[in-house]
Amino acid sequence: MAATVGVRGGKLVDASGVDLSAYKRWRSADHERGAGRVHLLDPENAEKTVCGFPLAVIGGQQVASVAGVTCRRCPALVVSRLERDERQREWNAGVEAAQRKAEAEAAERRARYHEYLKTPEWRAKRRLVIERARGLCEGCGINAATQVHHLTYEHVGAEFLWELRAVCDGCHERAHAPGRGL
Numbered sequence: 578m579a580a581t582v583g584v585r586g587g588k589l590v591d592a593s594g595v596d597l598s599a600y601k602r603w604r605s606a607d608h609e610r611g612a613g614r615v616h617l618l619d620p621e622n623a624e625k626t627v628c629g630f631p632l633a634v635i636g637g638q639q640v641a642s643v644a645g646v647t648c649r650r651c652p653a654l655v656v657s658r659l660e661r662d663e664r665q666r667e668w669n670a671g672v673e674a675a676q677r678k679a680e681a682e683a684a685e686r687r688a689r690y691h692e693y694l695k696t697p698e699w700r701a702k703r704r705l706v707i708e709r710a711r712g713l714c715e716g717c718g719i720n721a722a723t724q725v726h727h728l729t730y731e732h733v734g735a736e737f738l739w740e741l742r743a744v745c746d747g748c749h750e751r752a753h754a755p756g757r758g759l
């Protein structure tokens with residue numbers, strides 16, 4: 578896009594009206610590099626012009642007026658930076674929206690799962706698993722089984738019985754705690 582810079586309402590703006598007032602103006606000395614043009618100063622590094630001339634090298638002085646930026650590279654670079662920041666903001670917004678969507682979907686899946694655990698189908702399956710274990714915890718073999726644990730959630734709602742284990746409270750808690758590995 579064309580990086581035309583103008584003054585509107587006393588403010589330095591680019592072609593799309595972006596406020597560039599934060600950028601100070603600097604006129605380099607006539608016969609130095611920078612060719613006596615009026616440049617913009619980098620707000621994050623006021624030791625050089627946006628187009629890259631160190632002030633110590635080009636000499637000159639700050640210009641008070643908002644008008645008259647005569648370097649073509651300075652405003653072009655400012656605008657391309659603003660565009661890059663804008664693309665970054667859009668990208669971040671997209672990432673955040675995707676995260677929110679994923680969280681909402683996970684919450685919905687959890688809610689459906691908790692509903693499923695109240696159904697007669699689940700209760701029947703749970704009873705079969707505890708009967709298979711003869712009422713004993715399949716984790717420790719000592720305590721009475723009080724709960725049924727999913728080895729995988731791949732077939733929730735239509736589990737194979739081998740995907741389910743009868744467990745006591747303590748073993749179930751340990752099954753869901755992060756392991757230490759080797």
Ligand SMILES: [Zn+2]
Binds near residue numbers: 629649
């Ligand atoms: Zn410049």
Ligand SMILES: [Zn+2]
Binds near residue numbers: 714718719744749
């Ligand atoms: Zn146990």
Ligand SMILES: [Zn+2]
Binds near residue numbers: 725726727752753
């Ligand atoms: Zn479990």
